[in-house]
Amino acid sequence: MAEEYNGADLRDLGAKWMDRIRSAEKREEHWLKDAEAAEAAYTSDRNSNHGSVPEFNILHSNVETIVPSVYNSTPVPDIREKWPAPQPVAPQQPPPGMMPPPQMPQGMPPGMGGMRPVMPPQMPRPPAAMPAPPPDTTNKDVAELLERAITVQIDDNALDTEMEAAAQDGFLAGRGLVRVKLDADVETFTEIRQSIGPDGMLVEEEFDGQTVSNERVRYEAVPWRDYREGPAKRFDAVPWVAFRHIVADDEIKGRFDVAMIDAQSLDDEPQDGEQPAERTVWEVWCKTKREVLFIRESDGVILQRSDDPLGLKGFFPIPEPIQPIKVTGKRVPFSPYEVYRKQAEELDSVTKRIKAITSGLKVRGGVAGDVENIKAVAEAGDNELVAIENVEGLAVTGGLDKAIIWWPVEKAIQVLRELYIARDQIKQLIYEITGISDIIRGASNANETATAQQIKTQWGSVRIKKMQRLVERHVRDLFVLTSEVIANNFTIQTLKEVTGMDVTAEMVAVLEGGLKQHRIDIESDSTVRADLSRARGEMEGFLRGTAEFFGAMAPVVQQSPQMAEPITGLYATFARQFNLGKQAEDAIDQMCKIANGAGSGKRQDPRAAEAKAEAQAKQAEIQLKGQETKARMQLEGQKAQADMQSRQAEMQMKAQEVQSRAQLDMAKQELAQAEAQASAQEAKARIELDRQRLEFEREKAFAEISLKAREVAIKEAGARVSADQQE
Numbered sequence: 001m002a003e004e005y006n007g008a009d010l011r012d013l014g015a016k017w018m019d020r021i022r023s024a025e026k027r028e029e030h031w032l033k034d035a036e037a038a039e040a041a042y043t044s045d046r047n048s049n050h051g052s053v054p055e056f057n058i059l060h061s062n063v064e065t066i067v068p069s070v071y072n073s074t075p076v077p078d079i080r081e082k083w084p085a086p087q088p089v090a091p092q093q094p095p096p097g098m099m100p101p102p103q104m105p106q107g108m109p110p111g112m113g114g115m116r117p118v119m120p121p122q123m124p125r126p127p128a129a130m131p132a133p134p135p136d137t138t139n140k141d142v143a144e145l146l147e148r149a150i151t152v153q154i155d156d157n158a159l160d161t162e163m164e165a166a167a168q169d170g171f172l173a174g175r176g177l178v179r180v181k182l183d184a185d186v187e188t189f190t191e192i193r194q195s196i197g198p199d200g201m202l203v204e205e206e207f208d209g210q211t212v213s214n215e216r217v218r219y220e221a222v223p224w225r226d227y228r229e230g231p232a233k234r235f236d237a238v239p240w241v242a243f244r245h246i247v248a249d250d251e252i253k254g255r256f257d258v259a260m261i262d263a264q265s266l267d268d269e270p271q272d273g274e275q276p277a278e279r280t281v282w283e284v285w286c287k288t289k290r291e292v293l294f295i296r297e298s299d300g301v302i303l304q305r306s307d308d309p310l311g312l313k314g315f316f317p318i319p320e321p322i323q324p325i326k327v328t329g330k331r332v333p334f335s336p337y338e339v340y341r342k343q344a345e346e347l348d349s350v351t352k353r354i355k356a357i358t359s360g361l362k363v364r365g366g367v368a369g370d371v372e373n374i375k376a377v378a379e380a381g382d383n384e385l386v387a388i389e390n391v392e393g394l395a396v397t398g399g400l401d402k403a404i405i406w407w408p409v410e411k412a413i414q415v416l417r418e419l420y421i422a423r424d425q426i427k428q429l430i431y432e433i434t435g436i437s438d439i440i441r442g443a444s445n446a447n448e449t450a451t452a453q454q455i456k457t458q459w460g461s462v463r464i465k466k467m468q469r470l471v472e473r474h475v476r477d478l479f480v481l482t483s484e485v486i487a488n489n490f491t492i493q494t495l496k497e498v499t500g501m502d503v504t505a506e507m508v509a510v511l512e513g514g515l516k517q518h519r520i521d522i523e524s525d526s527t528v529r530a531d532l533s534r535a536r537g538e539m540e541g542f543l544r545g546t547a548e549f550f551g552a553m554a555p556v557v558q559q560s561p562q563m564a565e566p567i568t569g570l571y572a573t574f575a576r577q578f579n580l581g582k583q584a585e586d587a588i589d590q591m592c593k594i595a596n597g598a599g600s601g602k603r604q605d606p607r608a609a610e611a612k613a614e615a616q617a618k619q620a621e622i623q624l625k626g627q628e629t630k631a632r633m634q635l636e637g638q639k640a641q642a643d644m645q646s647r648q649a650e651m652q653m654k655a656q657e658v659q660s661r662a663q664l665d666m667a668k669q670e671l672a673q674a675e676a677q678a679s680a681q682e683a684k685a686r687i688e689l690d691r692q693r694l695e696f697e698r699e700k701a702f703a704e705i706s707l708k709a710r711e712v713a714i715k716e717a718g719a720r721v722s723a724d725q726q727e
Helices: 007-027 029-043 058-070 138-153 160-172 249-255 258-264 336-360 371-378 391-396 410-434 450-460 462-489 492-499 505-512 532-559 561-575 582-599 613-726
Strands: 077-081 177-196 202-222 227-229 240-248 278-286 291-296 302-307 365-367 404-406 518-522
Touching: 007 029, 007 227, 007 240, 007 258, 007 278, 007 291, 007 302, 029 058, 029 160, 029 336, 058 160, 058 336, 058 410, 058 462, 077 138, 138 202, 138 462, 138 492, 138 505, 138 518, 160 177, 160 202, 160 336, 160 462, 177 462, 202 462, 202 492, 240 249, 249 258, 249 278, 258 302, 336 410, 462 505, 462 518, 532 561, 561 582
Parallel strands: none
Antiparallel strands: 077 518, 177 202, 227 240, 240 278, 278 291, 291 302, 365 404
C-alpha cells in the first residue's frame, strides 16, 4: 500500500542516484565521444555526426581480425578442489607378538602406558590388516556437478554470442562486458491453512505462495553506452554499477512496484504535453547496502527497490569489464581506435587522393584538322573501313599520328604509384601499432622460408596472447558467478534434472558453504581454437619426451624405489608445460600419488625379514595380480595407441588428399590463366596485324592518290606545254 512508503525520502534518494549517474557520465564524457566516433567509423555510418565516412575502413578490418583471434570457441569449465583431501589410511597393526596399549584412564600418570608383551598365549591375535575407509569424494562430485550445470547453461551458443559482442565492444569502443541473470518458472498458488484460534475454534486462512522451478542462468552482453560505475581506482573497490534499459511507459506499472511509484507521485505535477512512449530506466546495484534499485531517468522516481537478489560474494552480476587499454589507478576506458586515429586519417587522405587521381586518369586528346573523319575512324568496329574525306589535308599534317595530340598522363601515373606505396607503408605502421602481423592476417611471402614464417607467427601473436588472456579472464569470472548463482539459487530437483547426478546431503552442504574448497577456471586456450597441426606436433613431442624420460629413469627407480616420488614430481613439472587438458592432468596427479605411496616406504630392517616373510609373500601375490592388471592395461593402452595412430594416419591421408586436390585446382587455375593470357596475346597480335594491314592499305591509298595527282599534274603540265607550243 502507498502509506507503507515515504514518498519524499524515495524522491530524494532517486535524485541522489541520478546525480551520481550523471557524474559518472561526466567523468567518462571524453571516452564516450571517442567510442561513439569509433563506432561510426566502424559501421561507416553516413548519418553520424562524428565526421565523414572513411574511404579506407582500416578500423573495421582490424576489429574483424582481432575479435575472432581472441574468442572463437566455446570455453570448457575446469573446476577442481584447491587442496585435495588426504586419502584415509587403514590403522596400522602392531608387530606380531605385541598388543596395542590399553586405554589409559583419566588421571593416570604418564609413563604407565605403552607396548607390552602378550602374556596369555591363548589370546587371539588381531587381524593382519584392516580395510581403509572409503575416500571422501564429495568435493570432486560437487566439481563435476558444477561443470555439468555450467555446460548446460552455455549450450546452444548462449554464451558465445554474448562474448563475441562483448569482445567487439572491448576492442572497438574500449569496454565490453557480459552480465549474468537468473531466470526461473514461477507459479503462484493459494491454499487453505487450518489452525486453532484463541477461543479454541477451528480457523481457516488463505495463504498465497509460489513455487520456483526450471532455474537457469542467462548471459547478456551490456552495450558500452548503457553501463556506468561509481568512482574507484580498482574494480573490486567500485561502490555501485548501473545498467540502462528502455521500457515502454505503459509497461512500467506492470513490471515494477505500483505502491512505491504512487507514493512518489505529486498532485501538483504538470500534466501538459504528451507522455513519451518509452522511458529510460536505470538499474542500480549498490554494493555498500547490497540492494538493487530501478530509477526512472526523467524524474528520478524509484520504480522498485529490493535486497540482494543473487547472493553473490562480490554482489555485482558482472565480472571486471574487458578493457584492452588500461592505466593503473584509472577506471575510465580508452578507445583503441584513438591510438592510431592519426594514421587512419592519413590513410584515408591518401586513399581519397588515389581516388581523385584515378578518376581523372583518362585517355584524352586534341585533333588538328577534320574532327569528323578522325572521330569516324576512332569509332569504327573490327575490320571496318571508313572513308576519309580531305585526305590531302590529313597528309599535309603528317598523317593520323601527327594529327592527334594526346593529353599527358605519365606524371599522374607516377604520382599514383607513389601514393600506393605510401598507403602500404601507413598500413604496415598501423599493423605495428595494433600488433596485427601479416601472418595473422593470412598473408605470406612465397620467398620466405618456413622457419622465417614460423618466427613471424610466434612473435606476431605475442600481443594477441595478451588480448586472449583478457577474454579468458572475463569468461573465467563469468563461470565463477555462474557457479555461485547455481549454488545459491538452484533447487536440488533442478540440479538433478540438469546434471543427471544424485545430489547428496554432503554435496548440498558444500554448495551452501560457498565453494571455498574449489578452484573455478577454464581449460587453457579453450576460448581459442588451436591450430590442429601445431597441436598434433606438440602432442607428438610430449609422447616422445615421455617415452625418453621414463626410459632413462626406469633403471634408477628399479635400483632405488624411493626415487619414484621425486622423479614423478619432475615429470609432472615437465608435463604441465603442455596444454593437456583436465583429464590428462588428473591422470598425472593420480600417477604422482601412486608413486608417492610406492616410494614412501622405509627399507626393511634385515633383522625383521623373517618376521615379515608371510606379509611379503602376500604382498608378492598382490604384486603379481597388479602386474597382471598392469599388463592388461598396457595391452589396452597399446591398442588405444594403435587406434590413435591409425586415426592420425587416416587424418594425415585426408589432409594430403585435400592438399593434392587444392594443388590440382591451383594447377587448373594456372592453366586457365595461361590459356586466357595466350588468347589475350593472340587477340592482341590479331589486332596489331589488322592495324598494320589498315595502315598499309591507308598508305597504299595515299600513294595511289599521290600517284594519280602526279599523273594529273603531269598531264596538265603536258597540256600546258602543248598549248604553249601551239601558240
